[in-house]
């Protein structure tokens with residue numbers, strides 16, 4: 001069932017930067033989308049269309065030139081512990097151990113918790129991402145890239161944010177590590193009602209993880225042109241998902257968007273649309289249907 005008011009409501013978002021000649025450039029405009037509680041949404045679009053800027057605005061680390069972001073009925077106007085952010089470059093405190101990195105975040109969130117409570121909570125979240133048996137006492141420089149990203153994910157989940165913002169979190173990892181951490185991410189997310197907004201360049205990763213994929217046109221004046229519903233049943237596994245009748249239809253649709261339509265739909269191009277994204281859903285046989293509204297229903301995970 002959908003509620004009358006979405007968990008996250010982004011409307012009319014635009015970002016402009018001044019240019020050297022005294023003018024300004026519009027990176028994106030008319031960005032409109034909503035997210036429901038517990039939904040996992042991925043964003044795909046070419047480099048420079050403004051994905052990270054949108055994520056930073058949702059995080060409260062950047063401000064929009066116009067438009068609004070309303071989460072749980074309140075407008076976002078700065079950073080807050082109701083949102084957790086994971087960047088590609090880990091952003092861990094270099095002088096603190098993995099455990100301390102997580103502990104500091106929990107302490108900021110739960111000021112009334114005892115030291116033992118905080119430590120136990122941190123250790124349990126580190127264990128969920130496979131960091132135990134000594135690794136939790138190492139500093140970031142003594143950890144591999146995959147382990148550092150695990151610490152970032154544990155830290156983000158440990159503060160139990162309502163919205164988790166992930167900016168290409170697996171971009172720097174090798175395929176094997178990437179797969180393992182994707183599985184860990186999905187397992188932790190499945191046990192919560194947290195919503196996830198994730199940027200990725202990897203269409204297979206997006207299909208594996210997302211309930212919905214937002215497709216952005218090329219900048220400048222980029223916008224979200226389509227919202228593609230991924231209703232491949234969960235749990236999804238990387239090897240068996242390839243046999244789902246809808247998988248290649250969705251994959252082809254995304255690749256075709258990136259190679260052709262992201263450019264054709266860009267502002268100024270003939271036939272470029274405006275306004276809210278078109279919702280696209282694929283039938284279980286892989287046939288595409290353009291529909292206006294698809295209610296989000298949290299599927300079994």
Ligand SMILES: Nc1ncnc2c1ncn2[C@@H]1O[C@H](COP(=O)(O)OP(=O)(O)OP(=O)(O)O)[C@@H](O)[C@H]1O
Pocket residue numbers: 017018027045046047048049050051052053054
């Ligand atoms: N402070 C700034 N001043 C001027 N332009 C900026 C500034 N910050 C970002 N931009 C421009 O805004 C555009 C969008 O940047 P953003 O990093 O959000 O894109 P992206 O879609 O996340 O790209 P990528 O996929 O490469 O990470 C880029 O063209 C970038 O050069």
